[in-house]
Amino acid sequence: MVNSVEDTAPVVGEATPAAATIPASAAATIPASALGTLLDNVFTESQGGSTISRPTTNCHSRASIADLSSTTQTILVAALSPSARLSYRRSWELFLTFRNNPVSLPLSTIDICNFIGFLFEKQYSSSSIASHVSALSYIHKIVNAPDPTQTFIVRKLLKGCHKLLPSQDARLPITLSIMHKILSALVFTVPNASNRVLLQSLFLLCFNAFLRLGEVVTKKVSDKDRILQVQDITFMGDKNNPSAVQLVLRYHKSQKKNDPIIISIETNPVSNFCPVQYLYRYRSHFQHVSGPFFQLINGSPVTYSYVSSELSKAIAFAGLDPNRYKGHSFRIGAATHAAQLGYSESFIQHLGRWNSNALHRYIRIQSFQL
Numbered sequence: 001m002v003n004s005v006e007d008t009a010p011v012v013g014e015a016t017p018a019a020a021t022i023p024a025s026a027a028a029t030i031p032a033s034a035l036g037t038l039l040d041n042v043f044t045e046s047q048g049g050s051t052i053s054r055p056t057t058n059c060h061s062r063a064s065i066a067d068l069s070s071t072t073q074t075i076l077v078a079a080l081s082p083s084a085r086l087s088y089r090r091s092w093e094l095f096l097t098f099r100n101n102p103v104s105l106p107l108s109t110i111d112i113c114n115f116i117g118f119l120f121e122k123q124y125s126s127s128s129i130a131s132h133v134s135a136l137s138y139i140h141k142i143v144n145a146p147d148p149t150q151t152f153i154v155r156k157l158l159k160g161c162h163k164l165l166p167s168q169d170a171r172l173p174i175t176l177s178i179m180h181k182i183l184s185a186l187v188f189t190v191p192n193a194s195n196r197v198l199l200q201s202l203f204l205l206c207f208n209a210f211l212r213l214g215e216v217v218t219k220k221v222s223d224k225d226r227i228l229q230v231q232d233i234t235f236m237g238d239k240n241n242p243s244a245v246q247l248v249l250r251y252h253k254s255q256k257k258n259d260p261i262i263i264s265i266e267t268n269p270v271s272n273f274c275p276v277q278y279l280y281r282y283r284s285h286f287q288h289v290s291g292p293f294f295q296l297i298n299g300s301p302v303t304y305s306y307v308s309s310e311l312s313k314a315i316a317f318a319g320l321d322p323n324r325y326k327g328h329s330f331r332i333g334a335a336t337h338a339a340q341l342g343y344s345e346s347f348i349q350h351l352g353r354w355n356s357n358a359l360h361r362y363i364r365i366q367s368f369q370l
Contacts (some may be wrong), residue, residue: 032102041073042142043080043089076142083312087323090316091135095208106140109148116157126161128323133158170325173333179207183273185314194285194297199310201282202294202302204275205247206330209263210352213327215249215292219304226251228293228302235280236264243267252366 030038030309068076080088081123090288096103098118099111112133119129137149148154174182183200190196206213228247237243249261267276294302304327331352338348 020191022222030105030145032104035103035105038139038143041090041091042076042139043085044077047110081309083309083322086312086316087131088135090322091132092139094132094321095136105143105149106145107136109151109153112136112148112151112154113157115157116161117155119271120161121136121162124324126158126165128321129161130158131323162289171326171329171332173206173336174325174329175333176207177324178320178333179203179330180273181318181320182311182314185317186310189313189317190310195310197282197285198294198296198302199279199307201275201278202307203311203330206327207334208265208275209247210331210334211249212331213304213307215251216292217302217304217307218292224292224301230288230290230293231291233279235276235283242276242280245279256313 004257044261077085095115098115103111116129119132123237124132133149133154137147140147140149182203186199188197191197201330202216205211208214214223218224228249232248232250234246235242235244236246244264244266246262249263265275268274286295286297288299291299291303296302308327311325311327313331315322317324335348335352338351339345343351
């Protein structure tokens with residue numbers, strides 16, 4: 001600890017790819033045995049199979065997109081961003097877990113309504129509930145099936161959720177245990193070893209230094225000089241085995257003067273995920289001498305959208321909801337973890353550089369315990 005978003009998933013009612021690319025005859029019922037393969041064809045590239053149980057052979061297994069060529073299916077998959085595909089697939093698996101029985105398309109309106117109630121009881125935010133329902137809607141529109149999510153009662157339930165949960169922050173803290181799961185998941189979700197080293201060190205730095213993601217990666221090209229730079233990082237102690245890392249934060253949200261903030265993180269020799277060691281490994285591998293500290297191997301600054309996408313993949317792989325863990329979850333998790341360790345509120349406010357009572361929204365002891 002410290003010592004001192006490309007295209008997104010459409011919401012319900014937004015235009016989605018629909019009947020124009022599918023023959024009218026495709027509106028027939030999709031049997032439960034074919035649903036898993038249908039989800040593969042719509043949400044998966046060519047890297048793996050469905051996680052949804054189904055028979056391995058079925059004459060209808062390619063469902064309503066049987067007549068599409070492999071090229072056309074590839075184009076269809078690309079209509080959604082990788083993070084949106086992961087999110088939609090996760091929503092379907094959540095629905096099938098809730099339903100706990102094989103289902104066919106179109107889904108029943110009652111099942112949709114009760115799914116909304118289930119998510120509400122689980123304390124999902126209104127926007128997350130709408131996003132999950134949108135994933136169910138998307139598949140119905142793809143196969144030109146009657147869409148139960150567009151019924152009057154479903155729309156009213158979504159509106160009711162919005163009124164009952166108007167200001168709920170859906171973001172959950174990335175706690176220490178969740179951080180370890182994410183770092184382990186990157187081994188499977190990021191095939192490129194260089195990018196994996198980069199992301200692991202970046203995630204650990206954000207957590208241990210209470211950083212906002214926008215302080216270390218770019219949201220737009222013009223940001224590249226206002227984020228953490230190569231010259232802002234200094235390793236202390238033994239050249240080959242540093243005892244600490246010091247970073248100079250020259251620009252930050254709560255800055256009132258032009259004075260930079262100096263943050264020091266000490267090494268943790270008993271941890272398998274020591275931030276100092278991971279940062280040193282990254283710096284040894286990426287030998288750029290100027291510009292943003294976090295760069296891809298080709299010298300391009302790491303972008304906010306890239307990190308968010310890779311975080312969502314790792315979160316989903318770890319079995320968590322990517323809609324509830326975002327870049328700011330590192331900062332929320334750091335505050336929560338510090339409170340759990342018994343640090344005073346004033347000290348946590350100092351660590352996180354909060355100038356207001358915003359800290360009160362971030363300490364999530366209950367969420368941390370879950």
